[in-house]
Amino acid sequence: MCGRDWADPMLQPTQWAIDVADAGVAFARGDQEILAFTGVSLKALAGAFVVLIGPSGCGKSTLLRAIADLLPCTEGEVAVFGSEPARAREQRRISFVFQDATLLPWRSVIDNVRLPLQVGGWTGRQRPGRTPEELVELVGLKGREAALPHELSGGQRQRVSIARALVTNPDVLLMDEPFGALDEITRDRLNDELLRIWRETDTTIVFVTHSLTEAAFLGQSVVVMGAGPGRIIETIDLKPRKPDNRIDRNDPAFFAMTSDLRAVLERAYGSAA
Numbered sequence: 001m002c003g004r005d006w007a008d009p010m011l012q013p014t015q016w017a018i019d020v021a022d023a024g025v026a027f028a029r030g031d032q033e034i035l036a037f038t039g040v041s042l043k044a045l046a047g048a049f050v051v052l053i054g055p056s057g058c059g060k061s062t063l064l065r066a067i068a069d070l071l072p073c074t075e076g077e078v079a080v081f082g083s084e085p086a087r088a089r090e091q092r093r094i095s096f097v098f099q100d101a102t103l104l105p106w107r108s109v110i111d112n113v114r115l116p117l118q119v120g121g122w123t124g125r126q127r128p129g130r131t132p133e134e135l136v137e138l139v140g141l142k143g144r145e146a147a148l149p150h151e152l153s154g155g156q157r158q159r160v161s162i163a164r165a166l167v168t169n170p171d172v173l174l175m176d177e178p179f180g181a182l183d184e185i186t187r188d189r190l191n192d193e194l195l196r197i198w199r200e201t202d203t204t205i206v207f208v209t210h211s212l213t214e215a216a217f218l219g220q221s222v223v224v225m226g227a228g229p230g231r232i233i234e235t236i237d238l239k240p241r242k243p244d245n246r247i248d249r250n251d252p253a254f255f256a257m258t259s260d261l262r263a264v265l266e267r268a269y270g271s272a273a
């Protein structure tokens with residue numbers, strides 16, 4: 001199980017939005033136990049933007065799923081705002097954006113965004129936030145509310161998936177390579193939009209990517225994972241180098257950050273060999 005008995009009244013919520021302590025996830029394969037990751041510890045303050053990078057198979061996506069209570073940990077602890085992940089998930093404090101937008105093809109943009117409010121009788125009164133219409137405007141799709149998914153570009157579909165993830169006003173947004181299948185220019189534009197949305201919503205974001213430039217542009221901190229089994233190699237704090245989490249992609253400092261991340265990532269790949 002992930003976490004301890006958070007119902008214990010002696011255990012109070014912490015300042016951390018996410019607190020992962022010596023966590024690991026293992027899968028059974030016949031008589032063997034395969035470790036996705038082990039001994040992983042990381043913390044994220046409320047409102048932080050944390051990026052995970054590392055070789056394929058190092059457990060980045062599995063870690064997101066453990067935080068989201070989609071997979072159980074087999075060792076260590078995970079807490080979301082001081083409680084077990086299951087409680088945060090039940091309270092709709094966590095939302096997930098996958099690489100594929102996974103929109104229902106027969107529902108319009110606005111109806112796809114409304115879907116989480118309609119599942120399980122959710123009304124939104126428990127966690128008031130922006131309306132579906134406001135979120136469609138927030139992601140830059142005002143005027144396309146009636147469009148069906150097949151009438152949208154890949155980037156537009158991902159905008160809908162982000163709006164849908166935000167409709168329950170989550171405190172934590174987990175994003176698993178959401179822009180990985182897009183062309184570079186579209187990805188850059190959506191990176192700009194994501195930072196704008198993050199500033200407007202003050203949501204805690206944990207973002208998985210294989211792109212070093214994306215990691216350097218988006219993250220306040222970048223967690224580099226290695227494989228065999230998955231583990232954290234290094235955590236790089238970028239806030240001193242871009243205090244307001246803004247940087248021009250043409251700034252030499254941006255290229256320096258990307259180069260530094262590449263050097264750490266090369267060590268991670270070397271550790272997986």
